[in-house]
Amino acid sequence: MANYVFSFRVPSDYAPHAGTPAEWRAWFGSLGSALVDVGNAVTEYASVGEVGGSGSRMVAYSVVSAEDMESALALAKDCPVMRVGGGVEVGPVMEVSGS
Numbered sequence: 001m002a003n004y005v006f007s008f009r010v011p012s013d014y015a016p017h018a019g020t021p022a023e024w025r026a027w028f029g030s031l032g033s034a035l036v037d038v039g040n041a042v043t044e045y046a047s048v049g050e051v052g053g054s055g056s057r058m059v060a061y062s063v064v065s066a067e068d069m070e071s072a073l074a075l076a077k078d079c080p081v082m083r084v085g086g087g088v089e090v091g092p093v094m095e096v097s098g099s
Contacts, residue, residue: 001065003036003093004072008079009056010086023080028062034075037063056086063093 028035039062059081066072069092076088 001067004064004066004069005089005091005093006039006062006064006072006076006079007058007089007091008060008062008081008086009089010059010081010084012055012057014057014059014084014086020080023083027078027080030078031064031075034064034066035062036065039063059086 028038039060041060042058045057045059064072064075066075069090072090072092076090079088081088
């Protein structure tokens with residue numbers, strides 16, 4: 001098993017609604033033991049260089065454990081950001097010796 005970072009992106013004009021926290025809690029709960037670190041929400045956003053285009057922004061990150069990239073992508077497919085026109089960037093965590 002390897003760890004994967006999920007970077008959650010939403011449309012730049014996204015505004016959460018009253019049910020948003022419950023949607024996220026339910027989705028995180030559905031991940032079960034695959035959820036390694038629930039991560040944190042991002043309260044402000046700025047970027048340097050090209051990071052996914054100007055139509056979206058990062059709102060949070062989490063870390064999950066999965067067999068491979070395909071399995072990690074399968075975990076991400078039901079994320080709440082998908083219902084608001086957003087997406088999830090998925091990447092394996094590289095273990096660095098001595099860290």
